[in-house]
Amino acid sequence: MTDLAPRELRVLVAVGSEGGFSAAAALLGMTQSAVSHSVRASERKLGAVLFDRGRNGASPTAAGERALGHARRVLRLLEVMAAEVRGASQGDGSVAGPLRIAVFRSAALHLLPRALERLTARHPGIVPEVRIVREVGPGTAGEVLGGRADIAVATIGTTSPVPPGLVGGVLLEEGYALVHPAGHPAPRTLPLVDWAENCTSYTREWWAAQEWLPAATVEAEDDGAVLSMVSSGFGMAVMPELSLIGAPPSVEITDLGMARPTRSVGYVTTPELAKSLAVRSLIRELRTTEG
Structure with missing residues (x-):
């Protein structure tokens, strides 16, 4: 041994x-x-x-x-x-101490804050420690696998499954939409703006089937930069719903129909920490946020 x-x-x-x-x-x-x-x-x-x-x-x-x-x-x-x-x-079954959370940018902006607000109200001894991690390569799940985070909010799917040795669950399914400058007469003729984290989110079959979508001519650092470029009239983008919360009125969001691509956003943790009070409590609040 x-x-x-x-x-x-x-x-x-x-x-x-x-x-x-x-x-x-x-x-x-x-x-x-x-x-x-x-x-x-x-x-x-x-x-x-x-x-x-x-x-x-x-x-x-x-x-x-x-x-x-x-x-x-x-x-x-x-x-x-x-x-x-x-x-x-x-x-009293209370718990105090840090809860280490890895999360990608749009979830940190629009999904996590409300969950943390309720979590700390119910368990004031828990101190969230949040790290925003790009969802490329190992991504947020890799932070849990590497022992640097207790729980991650991650994209989960066929192209980014829960790593072996970890456990997880889906919190929400978000669809994608076409985003373009408001009032543009032919938005599908605009250059495509994308960012690295977005590339693995589509199904390859859907992307390959869209003859109207050109190869991206601009790759931005994150979804905020993409939205800013579209807002300024530079191009169009295909973006997930979380990234579009609070989009400025200078952009228009067009539904891509029933065949639109989607991605699953969920949580990932270790089997041991999944039983801990702090992690269980955060998962419950995340589910309530999207319930």
């Missing part, structure tokens, strides 16, 4: 976050040799090299990335255990 103590896990996490043994030692109040010894001991126990050592510091190997994700999640579970035990000992 692999037996790594919490102290050894903290050393691994510190080396990963600080990018080197010296910086990790300073963070932990240890000597560099003690940090090196701890990492070597962990590598022997796990049977894998966890960090590539070099003149510029230490970077996680593929095995190291996996180990760091597990280490962060184990350490977080110890913190959650302590918080929930303290709440149980007080007899």
Whole structure:
């Protein structure tokens, strides 16, 4: 059986976050040799090299990335255990402490705030820590998988399924619409404006079938920049409903019909944290927001 103590896990996490043994030692109040010894001991126990050592510091190997994700999640579970035990000992079942949330931009603007308002009113001891993460590559779900977030609001679907080892559920289905400058006589002749996070949201079949849609000539940083460009008359865009909440009157939103593309927005967490009071409470508030 692999037996790594919490102290050894903290050393691994510190080396990963600080990018080197010296910086990790300073963070932990240890000597560099003690940090090196701890990492070597962990590598022997796990049977894998966890960090590539070099003149510029230490970077996680593929095995190291996996180990760091597990280490962060184990350490977080110890913190959650302590918080929930303290709440149980007080007899009111309350819980206090941070709740780490990863969310993509439009959900952070239009879905999360109302849920957090109710959550903190009912559980004032919970302190939300929100990070806005681009929904590309590992995206928000990757923050949970890597142990950097307790729960993520993520896009879920065939092109971005819940990662193995995590659990999740759908909160809402949002459709897409054509967005263009208000009053334009032929909006479908305009250049297409897009952004990286939007590309994986459509079904490939739908996109390929739209002969009127050209390849994007402009790729913006986020959906806010896309909306600004469309508003200024620069082009048209195909955007999801969350991104269009509060759209300015200078743009017009045209329904794409029954065959319009949709995407699922949901939550992702670990099986262990899914049972915790803070995560369960946030999921309930997110569902109420969209109910």
